[in-house]
Amino acid sequence: MQASTTGKSKGRYEKVRHLGEGQFANVYLAKDTETNELVAIKKIKLGSRDDIRDGINRTALREIKLLQELNHPNIICLRDVFGQQKNIQLVMDFMETDLEVVIKDKDIVFMLSHIKNIMLQLLLGMEYLHQNWVLHRDLKPNNLLVNSKGRVKITDFGLARVYGSPNRRYTSQVITLWYRPPELLYGAHNYSGSIDTWSIGCILAELLLRNAIFPGASEIDQLCKIYDILGTPTKETWPLSELLPGFINPDFKPPMDLAAIFSVASPDLLELIKGLFLFDPIERWGCSKSLQSAYFKSQPFACPDREVPLPRKVTDPTYKQTRRVRNEGNLSSRRVLNFDM
Incomplete structure (x- = not known):
């Protein structure tokens, strides 16, 4: 429209x-x-x-x-x-709610088919953006809105940019810290859609764990959180890392067993997680490759949108609860407001 x-x-x-x-x-x-x-x-x-x-x-x-x-x-x-x-x-x-609210709702139980649906919708939207040379640069659960029919929509394009020029330099101070890829933490100024797909990996992990996988308190702590789980990169896994302006050679840490962290994940799902969390931005899986992966071709298949679980306040019109809008003040009573406020 x-x-x-x-x-x-x-x-x-x-x-x-x-x-x-x-x-x-x-x-x-x-x-x-x-x-x-x-x-x-x-x-x-x-x-x-x-x-x-x-x-x-x-x-x-x-x-x-x-x-x-x-x-x-x-x-x-x-x-x-x-x-x-x-x-x-x-x-x-x-849109009635967002994915952060859904994830944090302890009354909601995610089935693997629910997670696959949400990931499918997210990847389809992001594939469209990248095919049109748009970087979102701030993917996180509360920038993914969900309506009462289970439709997921990407929002908040305030940091989005058109990309594709080989000589164009961009700021590295984008993407909320917990969802920021290592190359940006090291100050990269030339990047592409792989910065968004790292964030998608973080969102997938959060859907499975119901908590952020890399909850860093600072840029250095963020790198430490990443290395604690994925291990430190090597010249083989990230050949050009030493060329980044803020690169510091980290102390060696071995990777953890992702199968132990994501205990309900199938081999196909673990393969997708590993692909989205590749250190080398050139090798990191893009949206199209992710959509073509075995994960989306295997059972359980993605549920219909209408079966995506939502907070009770969205699905039950008779449900009443006093709540605060996240970081945004209280809801007012239902009334027509002056348009020129």
């Missing part, structure tokens, strides 16, 4: 309630009065004078430009865009 950018859109949406507030944006649940669908409106606060002079901050502009060009069932849809003097508002699909 091509996003509109006209001011006429403003009166189309009736705000229902406030969902949360982050550093740069407020998010509201709203009703599209033309279609009667629920949507999410992300109201982005403009930043510095330079940002306001430019009309919109660079992060928001990057996200809008990319989302207007992308069209895939596993990528959040930008339905509409409209602005006011002090903010710009993005109208997106309303």
